[in-house]
Amino acid sequence: MTISGGGDFPASLLLVGAGRMGSALLQGWLKLGLDPGGVHVLDPAPSPELQAFCTTVGVKLGVPATPPEVLVLAIKPQTLASAAPALVSLAAPTTLVISILAGKTLKTLADHLPSAGAFVRAMPNLPAAIGAGITGAVADPAVTPEQKRKADALLAAGGRVEWLGDEDLIDAVTAVSGSGPAYVFYLAECLAEAGIVEGLPPAVAERLARATIEGAGALLAALPEVAAAKLRADVTSPGGTTEAALAELKGGDALPKLIARAVAAARKRAQQLSG
Ligand SMILES: NC(=O)C1=CN([C@@H]2O[C@H](COP(=O)(O)OP(=O)(O)OC[C@H]3O[C@@H](n4cnc5c(N)ncnc54)[C@H](O)[C@@H]3O)[C@@H](O)[C@H]2O)C=CC1
Ligand SMILES: O=C(O)[C@@H]1CCC=N1
Numbered sequence: 001m002t003i004s005g006g007g008d009f010p011a012s013l014l015l016v017g018a019g020r021m022g023s024a025l026l027q028g029w030l031k032l033g034l035d036p037g038g039v040h041v042l043d044p045a046p047s048p049e050l051q052a053f054c055t056t057v058g059v060k061l062g063v064p065a066t067p068p069e070v071l072v073l074a075i076k077p078q079t080l081a082s083a084a085p086a087l088v089s090l091a092a093p094t095t096l097v098i099s100i101l102a103g104k105t106l107k108t109l110a111d112h113l114p115s116a117g118a119f120v121r122a123m124p125n126l127p128a129a130i131g132a133g134i135t136g137a138v139a140d141p142a143v144t145p146e147q148k149r150k151a152d153a154l155l156a157a158g159g160r161v162e163w164l165g166d167e168d169l170i171d172a173v174t175a176v177s178g179s180g181p182a183y184v185f186y187l188a189e190c191l192a193e194a195g196i197v198e199g200l201p202p203a204v205a206e207r208l209a210r211a212t213i214e215g216a217g218a219l220l221a222a223l224p225e226v227a228a229a230k231l232r233a234d235v236t237s238p239g240g241t242t243e244a245a246l247a248e249l250k251g252g253d254a255l256p257k258l259i260a261r262a263v264a265a266a267r268k269r270a271q272q273l274s275g
Pocket of ligand 2: 102174178179
């Protein structure tokens with residue numbers, strides 16, 4: 001496991017696709033010191049917020065005159081084939097391409113951008129927007145140590161980074177931590193709905209559910225050496241209310257099996273998106 005951090009940013013960077021994830025990454029890089037003068041953003045439909053942000057911070061919207069040191073691909077996987085031809089002249093042999101596209105393999109990326117020198121395939125997650133994300137990443141053999149340091153600095157701006165030796169694991173990373181925040185947000189929704197069923201006013205139920213997940217997450221973050229199972233045990237009084245609830249969640253392995261099916265479905269979908 002590698003926990004990384006520290007800046008070693010590229011002098012020039014092109015962000016291709018500045019939607020939810022691309023914008024989140026961009027904001028993190030700039031906050032940690034990436035020179036906005038060296039950044040271009042390419043997006044055919046930039047939001048008004050993105051346009052205003054780029055103007056304010058001095059990031060250029062459009063195509064750079066020369067290929068960048070790093071090109072970050074943050075478009076939808078399904079649009080890679082149609083977007084790639086316009087990117088080939090922007091990805092030089094000296095350019096490191098960092099892709100965050102779900103499913104797209106290093107080979108598929110190289111097939112679409114054969115002009116690029118090296119590729120990193122990464123899978124961040126949305127909490128990168130506040131520096132609280134986690135990213136799984138794999139580098140192809142052509143990535144130099146200097147390029148890897150720069151990729152690490154960019155990815156670490158969003159939180160922790162796990163460099164993996166085996167590309168096959170990235171789809172599992174996608175299914176666990178890439179998509180994972182949505183599972184937790186859905187839990188917040190379900191918990192609030194259950195509270196409403198038990199008679200709580202909707203606004204109160206939502207505040208309780210949200211604050212519970214915030215607090216539990218903050219406790220996990222504050223106590224990294226304590227296993228989640230130990231924290232769960234700390235809440236669970238013998239013969240008490242939590243035990244009664246957990247009996248429902250664990251009965252017949254209900255929740256473990258459900259989560260396993262969900263993660264397997266996400267991983268399968270990543271594999272389907274690979275080509
Ligand atoms: N949303 C998330 O939580 C995460 C997303 N990802 C990956 O990030 C990528 C982007 O996802 P989102 O940001 O959620 O999608 P999004 O739809 O919010 O953003 C995609 C952006 O790409 C732009 N775009 C479309 N065609 C383009 C082109 N030809 N050239 C340049 N830009 C183009 C769109 O205008 C849009 O702004 C996906 O590949 C996804 O797998 C990875 C980890 C987490
Ligand atoms: O849902 C998706 O396909 C992307 C990848 C991980 C999170 N969002």
